[in-house]
Amino acid sequence: MRGVLDLCVLGLLRDRESYGYELAQSLDAAGIGPIQGGTLYPALLRLQRAGLITAQWREGTGGPARKYYRITDTGRAALHRGGHDWVTFVTPVTAIMTGGVDG
Amino acid sequence: MNVDEWLRAFAAELHRRRVATEDVRHVVAEAATHLRDGGGDPWTVFGAPDRYAAAIADSVGTRPAPRPGPVRLQAEGITKRYGRRTVLRDAGLTVRAGQIAAVVGANGCGKSTFLRICAGLESPDAGQVSVSGRLGYCPQQGGTVDFLLPDEHFVLVGAGRGMGRASARRAGRAAARQLGWESDEPVLTRRLSGGTRQKLNLTLSTLSEPDVLLLDEPYQGFDRGTYVNFWDQLLRLRDEGRAIVVVTHLLNQLDRVDVVLDLTSARPGGRP
Numbered sequence A: 001m002r003g004v005l006d007l008c009v010l011g012l013l014r015d016r017e018s019y020g021y022e023l024a025q026s027l028d029a030a031g032i033g034p035i036q037g038g039t040l041y042p043a044l045l046r047l048q049r050a051g052l053i054t055a056q057w058r059e060g061t062g063g064p065a066r067k068y069y070r071i072t073d074t075g076r077a078a079l080h081r082g083g084h085d086w087v088t089f090v091t092p093v094t095a096i097m098t099g100g101v102d103g
Numbered sequence B: 001m002n003v004d005e006w007l008r009a010f011a012a013e014l015h016r017r018r019v020a021t022e023d024v025r026h027v028v029a030e031a032a033t034h035l036r037d038g039g040g041d042p043w044t045v046f047g048a049p050d051r052y053a054a055a056i057a058d059s060v061g062t063r064p065a066p067r068p069g070p071v072r073l074q075a076e077g078i079t080k081r082y083g084r085r086t087v088l089r090d091a092g093l094t095v096r097a098g099q100i101a102a103v104v105g106a107n108g109c110g111k112s113t114f115l116r117i118c119a120g121l122e123s124p125d126a127g128q129v130s131v132s133g134r135l136g137y138c139p140q141q142g143g144t145v146d147f148l149l150p151d152e153h154f155v156l157v158g159a160g161r162g163m164g165r166a167s168a169r170r171a172g173r174a175a176a177r178q179l180g181w182e183s184d185e186p187v188l189t190r191r192l193s194g195g196t197r198q199k200l201n202l203t204l205s206t207l208s209e210p211d212v213l214l215l216d217e218p219y220q221g222f223d224r225g226t227y228v229n230f231w232d233q234l235l236r237l238r239d240e241g242r243a244i245v246v247v248t249h250l251l252n253q254l255d256r257v258d259v260v261l262d263l264t265s266a267r268p269g270g271r272p
Helices: A002-012 A020-029 A037-049 A073-102 B003-016 B021-038 B049-060 B111-118 B150-160 B165-178 B194-207 B224-239 B251-256
Strands: A053-059 A065-071 B071-082 B085-096 B100-104 B126-131 B135-138 B212-216 B243-247 B259-262
Touching: A002 A020, A002 A037, A002 A073, A020 A037, A020 A065, A020 B021, A037 A053, A037 A065, A037 B021, A037 B049, A065 A073, A065 B021, B003 B021, B003 B049, B003 B224, B021 B049, B021 B224, B071 B111, B071 B243, B085 B100, B085 B111, B085 B126, B085 B243, B085 B259, B100 B111, B100 B224, B111 B126, B111 B212, B111 B243, B135 B194, B150 B165, B150 B194, B165 B194, B165 B224, B194 B212, B194 B224, B224 B243
Parallel strands: B100 B243, B100 B259, B135 B212, B212 B243
Antiparallel strands: A053 A065, B071 B085, B071 B126
């Protein structure tokens, strides 16, 4: 699950930067379920340490200062590779499972 | 445990795990922002402070054990008698750059005397002290002048190092802010509260950027928040490579220091 959360976070950051609380809401809205801060922030720190994302404290528009995360080129490459691996894994598994669900 | 208490406990746990001071500040601020945005209970959102701190330390990495720098302060065989009473007997302490040493022991066991001897304000009856670099000393009381403004203190101490008035004021106010004190209000020192006067005292001792900093229970009158800021600042100074000696009778901070000198055990019996 740890690797999947990392990929989901990279996916959410693919098109725009975001901060922790917003990412948690986006994950929830996408149907992944509530991801608590206790799980999310260690993942963000791991990704940051691996150089897949960068972070910067900034004042939001009229809001308080927040730590904004942005994907790096290395992060994009990791998302591309990881996403490909995920699809390769999940497609046949889905095919098998679907038979069970239909039957 | 409310949100502030949870955050404080979390910060203390991060320090204990030797997460870099800069990282601690960011992680705690981010958790506080998250809780403000979401309004949740920190125990649900993040879990227990110690377990969350362990997860963070795991993700962010911890400081490598400090490389011992050069010896900055060496006190050997310090013995001090007042009349027939032996206050210190054969006490010694070695502190290197980038270390914090705590001098502990019950009231009256000679902690302040030991520090004053290290500062060169008193002579020992036996033993010697050598200091390499600039020395800063923050006494338990005094050290401030009643009829001066905080800014005037900064200018005075700055002048001793050849600093201009404006830059000395700026440096002093910045150092005061590290303790959570906005010192630019023109209030005479004798009108400051005891705790604020101690903040001024402490600020002055760090202003000269000493290589060896001697602090004699400098936190008396501090509220809890200031006390936390004080330790954050000590850890920052240590990370900058300063050698710090802090006299304390509070033992709950000992896991954050590098060297402990317990004067209770160093002085068996009170008479020669």
